[in-house]
Amino acid sequence: MLTNYLKIAFRSLLKNRAYSFLNIFGLTIGITCSFLIYLYVQDELTFDSQHTKADRIFRVACEYSLPNNGGTEKWAVMSDWVPQYFVKDYPEVLKAVRFRKSQNVVVERPEGVERFYEEVVYADSAVFSVFDFPLLKGDSRTALNEPFTVVISEHIAQKYFGSTDPMGKVLSLPDFNTQLTVKGILAPIPHNSHLKFHVLASFETLRATNRTSENNWWNFSTYVYLETQKGTDPEDLENKIKRISAKYILDQEESSGYRQEYYLMPLKDIHLKSSFRAEFAPGGNMNNVRIFALIGLFILLIACINFMNLATARSVKRAKEVGVRKVVGAYKKHLIVQFLNESVVLSFLAMVLSVALILLALPLLNDFTNKQLVFNPLSDPGPAVILLGITMLVGLLAGSYPALVLSSFKPVETLKGSFQNSSKGAMLRKFLVVFQFVISIALIISTYVVFNQLQYMRQLELGFQKERMIYLPTRFGQGTAEKFAVLRDELKQTAAVKGTALSSNVPGVELGNNVVRLGWDNNAEWSDMRFLAVDYDFIDLYGLKMAAGRGFDRSFPSDETEGFILNESGVKRLGFDSPQAALGKPLRWQNRQGRVIGVVRDFYFMSVQQEVEPFIMVMLADRTPGYLSVNVATDGFGQVVNEIEARFNEIMPDRIFEYYFLDQDFDEQYKAEANFSRIFTVFSFVAIWIACMGLYGLASYTAEQKMKEIGVRKVLGATVAGIVALLSGAFIKLVVIAFVLASPLAYFAMDNWLAGFAERISIGAIAFIISLVFALLITLLTISYQSIRAARANPIKSLRYE
Incomplete structure (x- = not known):
């Protein structure tokens, strides 16, 4: 039976090549884009998940304020003197790990012939027991126990020591008259870690060179991470540590007017949910991740809707086949399985093409997002399983309604031919077209707003001269x-x-x-x-x-x-x-x-x-x-x-000469928004394009069904323009209805997104006018070929069998 189903499926594909192409190509683009978005979203949501103790690691943020007069500041850094009290006073805290960044320190080659700027990060020796930063060489238990020790990445080892074994060799920091002995080689740190470094020196080096904050609670320079006991309630611990400063420096707070409070942030939340001052690394944006996830879902839905529309629209062509099968004994469940089987076959054909497109598009997506997303089913089968799951979901979702419709045909009606004039499924097809264009028009409005907000930020008068300005950092020395x-x-x-x-x-x-x-x-x-x-x-x-x-x-x-x-x-x-x-x-x-x-x-x-x-x-x-x-x-x-x-x-x-262009560096602040705008625009237009493909197929089928009516109208004197207007009018009405439904949705979504900007554009009527005009234009362009072709056809050919 299964073999028969497969034969019928492939015969149907070959018999209706145009519709098969539209279905397969639409599903291919839908699966490809939704899977690419899945890779991006998964990468964002799994930041810092590689650490086995990630669920028990929390970063401490320090909020200080002038309660009576002034604002509140929330910092990702704090004094390096405070963490000792977390461990001493609270049994829930097992260890505290401190990181301090010392950006662009001069590091000298062993031969002293060349110098480079490197970012040196100082950390406590417990870093390797709390976090999973494995060493390729060296003992992680002792590598950073002593002052003037360092572990380096393979990149730094090659840069400074070439093919020579770096273990035991020395890196010189002439600005601080310091020499660091290499005690280990770091394994590559995953790209989705907010903690990244190539030179990790012992925190004891800072103490030995008098660069720590002895008895100073006000030197905000150090990132602090706590490893907690299993079963610790983070909220309870946060309440305990919140006002620890009152226990030790209440007199200083009262004299200065400042008040300190401490908060815990789960390690895995830092990338997407933290936006404090002096973050260790630029973070992501949870709202943007949600938006991309929704776009991926919408693209998949639109691709499925295309399939459902075309399948139900062409149900008449399969009606007699269903009638014959029922007469010879086929049950409804057998027919449902047959048509679902055809849908899944289409999905798997689309998946094969999708794999090739994913491999081609992934480097472009990485360029857009500055990520290192990888799809390699052989080394990591997890994403491949997800892709297979998406394919099955698409096949079953897209094929479910057509299967139910086709399997419910009555054999008496289909074999007598009375089913030819049935409007079964017409209302659903209209609903699905409206749904598609609600999404498409909402995306058009949103794309316009996102693009204009980015342009507005870049063109806003800043109040200072930044053009033709070069700046040189002075560094140390x-x-x-x-x-x-x-x-x-x-x-x-x-x-x-x-x-x-x-x-x-x-x-x-x-x-x-x-x-x-x-x-x-x-x-x-x-x-x-x-x-x-x-x-x-x-x-x-x-x-x-x-x-x-x-x-x-x-x-x-x-x-x-x-x-x-x-x-x-x-x-x-x-x-x-x-x-x-x-x-x-x-x-x-x-x-x-x-x-x-x-x-x-x-x-x-x-x-x-x-x-x-x-x-x-x-x-x-x-x-x-x-x-x-x-x-x-x-x-x-x-x-x-x-x-x-x-x-x-x-x-x-x-010294090492370095310079930067102020306008370029200042605009780097908008890089995340620019990337978001580009990705949003690309996937939005993909969604619109898939919707137009389905509309094209539906227009083609509608024109085919109305060929005899068109022939009669032409014989009676109808013009080509009149017939095109007749065929296009129904679709135009659906687009207008979709616009009315999409406009408030897009407005509230974009108003919420713009709320995150201190300076923002207003969402004026022009955004909605442009979206309506654009939607109508692409609708007319999509269906015009089929409409004009049907209107110009010779009526004798469509009427000669009457």
């Missing part, structure tokens, strides 16, 4: 401030350079924060603000506009230690009604006291996704600058960069 000051002054004399300035930060690099006290009274309340330390030329270099007062001026030497500049948000934070009202008011910041000399207009120091925060601008004075900004007067960057490098090497021959 003895005499760095003095040498960069010399470089700054020399570059000013270069014809191709419009200006230079030193500062603690540049736009796009997160500002530090501290407290400001209005007035010099020690009993006055503190206000929390970001701060930016600059030289005299920074304001002019970046084109900042003054709302009141003046900028820093060399003719006022007191500006270096007593001058403060606020932004407009800072003025509001301190309670002034206007920028002018703040001028001349006494302030205290850290150990400085002075007066407000000016107010700059608010500008977006960080992404426009965030609101402009209050900040205070001070002179660098004795602070070490973090960056040198250079405004280039021409677009010929190559020659200017060469000249800057030559001057840099003359002044600092022992």
